[in-house]
Amino acid sequence: MPEVRKMMRLWRGKAKLPILAATWLGCAVVCLGGMTAVLAQPPAFAQLASIPQGVRAESQNRQISFPARSLRMIVPFPAGSVADAVARLLAERLEVRLAVPVEVDNRPAASGTMAGDLVAKASSDGHTLLFHQANMLIQPGLEPVPYDVMRDFTPVARVAATPLFLVIDGRLPMTTSQQWATAVRSNPASYSYGYGQPGSPAHLYAEYAVRGGSNGVPLVQAKGENAVVQEMLAGRISACFCSWTAVQSHVRSGALKMLGVAGPLRSPLAPQVPTLTEAGLDGYGALAWYGVMAPAKTPRAIVARLAGELDNVTSERDVQTQLLAAGLTPVRDSPEAFATAIRSESVQWQVILRQGAPRAEP
Structure with a gap:
């Protein structure tokens, strides 16, 4: 865009x-x-x-x-x-x-x-x-x-600040945010982003991701962040920008994958997860403060x-x-x-x- x-x-x-x-x-x-x-x-x-x-x-x-x-x-x-x-x-x-x-x-x-x-x-x-x-x-x-x-x-x-992580369905083969972005550009109708609270940074980052990629990527509103996570676990939503508390247990179990974090720096909650800026994705530097x-x-x-x-x-x-x-x-x-x-x-x-x-x- x-x-x-x-x-x-x-x-x-x-x-x-x-x-x-x-x-x-x-x-x-x-x-x-x-x-x-x-x-x-x-x-x-x-x-x-x-x-x-x-x-x-x-x-x-x-x-x-x-x-x-x-x-x-x-x-x-x-x-x-x-x-x-x-x-x-x-x-x-x-x-x-x-x-x-x-x-x-x-x-x-x-x-x-x-x-x-x-x-x-x-x-x-x-x-x-x-x-x-x-x-x-x-x-x-x-x-x-x-x-x-x-x-x-x-x-x-x-x-x-509430670190917002780019999280995808654990059944998908992608392991990096670059691979995810490439897959979405190649076949946009096969993937979707979800969000829970309208007007939140998580919502706006999902908006930005959809508009920054190819047309045809669905943006799905669920009834809260926990509902987004449940939809992802059921395979009805592919990705979200979610908080650590909402996804940590599912990431540990392998049901979800954490690919990157928005903001200027890595989060001490998951220091091994690179920022989206490190991964070459621009526009994700603002904090949810x-x-x-x-x-x-x-x-x-x-x-x-x-x-x-x-x-x-x-x-x-x-x-x-x-x-x-x-x-x-x-x-x-x-x-x-x-x-x-x-x-x-x-x-x-x-x-x-x-x-x-x-x-x-x-």
């Missing part, structure tokens, strides 16, 4: 996002336009790198009277969900570090737009925060939302303080262990790198949506 790839080059150029994977003090480092985001590795992989110098210096050198009272973290997910558990883990650790209560306020209605609207309209004093996921960059292309992500929020930090945002115009010193404390939280071994056990990768981030990712990924997802493929039912 040359028009999409042309747009991809355009947004990468505008955002100035040459990506360089390196290793620094044993950590996986992604350099984004001169700024650094660190994907924290578990203790078995490496020691952790420190927070970016600019954020740390600003938080140390400026005298700010923050926090002045308790904080409220608005969460657009229901209580008991994985996302809610991550938000409560962050809130618990922030309470200790900030010495004030941090309330988690679940507002799952209206596909998360209610939560976003509350924070967008809140006071810019850092006491009201939004815990959201990458889906919020996709949603404006699916339905009207009462805010503009880039105008109405101040990015603080991404804290975790969870992150914290504040209202627009929140003072930089407050944002730096929050980012520093979140970095301290995600560097705790116990926190990393809990995130990895939930199938998430800890992310250590700066506000600048988060803002750059939002700008670039917003364009990427909207381009894919405009080139959307027709759906089929399983």
